[in-house]
Each structure stands twice: as structure tokens, then as C-alpha cells.
Amino acid sequence: MSKKQELSSEEWDFSALEKAPRTLIHRALLWEVDRELGSGREPFLKSAEYRRASNNGFKGSASGVVELGKSGEKAMPFEDGYNFRIDWSQPREELMDQFGEWLDSQERTGKMMEKPALGKPRQALTMLRKMSIVRLKNKGYSLRTAGEVFPQKKRFVESLQKINWTTASREVERAMSRRRNNLKSIERDLGSNNWKSGLYGKA
Structure with a gap:
């Protein structure tokens, strides 16, 4: 039987992520895949990002779609300019869900129009x-x-x-x-x- 190579628990035991938000889990997965492809980075569970997240109870860890506030860009009537931070480690479905949640949050402003914009007609x-x-x-x-x-x-x-x-x-x-x-x-x-x-x- 060949001698087993040493393998640290952070390389394979991801149970620490079981209670983490799905956004952080997506980042961990992408991080580990990139390691397999030669990124040269340490295991995600040894990274500074993971330590910050776990020390803070995973609050505010990883994002997806985050509004950074309105931009100063000139807009046309009915338009607003916004700056966003996009976490591209998240899958398309996650980003779409989060942007949908952001749009839902805009309904209180009165700017969000249901389809159709002005009542019952479909067009x-x-x-x-x-x-x-x-x-x-x-x-x-x-x-x-x-x-x-x-x-x-x-x-x-x-x-x-x-x-x-x-x-x-x-x-x-x-x-x-x-x-x-x-x-x-x-x-x-x-x-x-x-x-x-x-x-x-x-x-």
C-alpha cells in the first residue's frame, strides 16, 4: 500500500460552511476550483476572507449584488443612475435573484411599474x-x-x-x-x- 500524503482538514472538510450564507459557499466553491486550476492560493478555510466572515458570524460576508448608492450621472426623465458592486463568483441565478430583490425594494418609492405600466391592458x-x-x-x-x-x-x-x-x-x-x-x-x-x-x- 502506498504511503498516504498528508492532507489538512481545511483541504476537504467543508462542514464549517454548512451554516454559512449561500453567497459565501459559492465563493468558497469558486476559490477551491481555481486552486485546482493552479491559483496557488491557500485553502478558502484558511483565507483572510473566511476568517473575517466567520469571526463576524458570517454577517456581510460575500455579496452578489450590492447597491453602492446613486451615481452622479445625468439621467433622462424616469431614470436614475446607480452604482452597483457585482460579485462574479455567484452563479447567474443567484445574481438574478438578488437583483430581483433589489427591484422589489424599490416598489416603496413608487417608481416601480407593474406590467403593464398603466393598468389592465397587456400592451x-x-x-x-x-x-x-x-x-x-x-x-x-x-x-x-x-x-x-x-x-x-x-x-x-x-x-x-x-x-x-x-x-x-x-x-x-x-x-x-x-x-x-x-x-x-x-x-x-x-x-x-x-x-x-x-x-x-x-x-
């Missing part, structure tokens, strides 16, 4: 058509008179025939009500009582 263009109907009705037009007064817009007016003009008003009003609530949240997040300047000041 945003459908809601825009319903807004067209509401505006035409408010100016006294019916489907027939709109077609007569705006013959050059015949194709678009005909597309409005597929929509119930009675329910269109209710759906647009519901969408506007939801948006008003969103704008109140946006004002709270901006620390301002003027959402117009906050959203459109850079337009």
Missing part, C-alpha cells in the same frame, strides 16, 4: 388608445364624428373601434388613481412635494 399602446378615447369624448367627439372631422387619421380612429368606449374611461381613471399614489411615494422618496421637478427637471 401599453392599448392603454394609450383608451386615453385617446377619453380625450376625444371629453372634447365632445364620438367614434363617428372623430372619423368625419379627422379623415387623415382614419386608420388610427378605426383602431379605436375595437375598444369599448364606455369601459375605457373607467380603466383610464383607475390607472390615473394608481399613478397618483405612485407620485405621492415618489415625492416622499425625493423629500419634495413637487414630483414634476423631480421627474422632469432634467428633461
Whole structure:
């Protein structure tokens, strides 16, 4: 029987990671794979990173997707610039989950729009058509008179025939009500009582 080579416990006993967050486990795996490929680094369980994490009860160890705050980059209306730190040792699924959690956290700001952005229609263009109907009705037009007064817009007016003009008003009003609530949240997040300047000041 050949003589067994010495093998430290840190090389193979990863039970210390059983209660670690999955982000740290992903990093440990990538670290150890890279060692197999010749990184020349010590075992992960002997690394300074592991010691810092374990000494702190694994709090704040490894990350995935971490927001570092807003950037100073000029943005268009409805846009914000953010800086992120990405931990590329994490698998795609983990990064997507964490970014999804970050997006969920933005719902309180009122900026996050559910799909579709303005109510029940599956396509945003459908809601825009319903807004067209509401505006035409408010100016006294019916489907027939709109077609007569705006013959050059015949194709678009005909597309409005597929929509119930009675329910269109209710759906647009519901969408506007939801948006008003969103704008109140946006004002709270901006620390301002003027959402117009906050959203459109850079337009």
C-alpha cells in the first residue's frame, strides 16, 4: 500500500460552511476550483476572507449584488443612475435573484411599474388608445364624428373601434388613481412635494 500524503482538514472538510450564507459557499466553491486550476492560493478555510466572515458570524460576508448608492450621472426623465458592486463568483441565478430583490425594494418609492405600466391592458399602446378615447369624448367627439372631422387619421380612429368606449374611461381613471399614489411615494422618496421637478427637471 502506498504511503498516504498528508492532507489538512481545511483541504476537504467543508462542514464549517454548512451554516454559512449561500453567497459565501459559492465563493468558497469558486476559490477551491481555481486552486485546482493552479491559483496557488491557500485553502478558502484558511483565507483572510473566511476568517473575517466567520469571526463576524458570517454577517456581510460575500455579496452578489450590492447597491453602492446613486451615481452622479445625468439621467433622462424616469431614470436614475446607480452604482452597483457585482460579485462574479455567484452563479447567474443567484445574481438574478438578488437583483430581483433589489427591484422589489424599490416598489416603496413608487417608481416601480407593474406590467403593464398603466393598468389592465397587456400592451401599453392599448392603454394609450383608451386615453385617446377619453380625450376625444371629453372634447365632445364620438367614434363617428372623430372619423368625419379627422379623415387623415382614419386608420388610427378605426383602431379605436375595437375598444369599448364606455369601459375605457373607467380603466383610464383607475390607472390615473394608481399613478397618483405612485407620485405621492415618489415625492416622499425625493423629500419634495413637487414630483414634476423631480421627474422632469432634467428633461
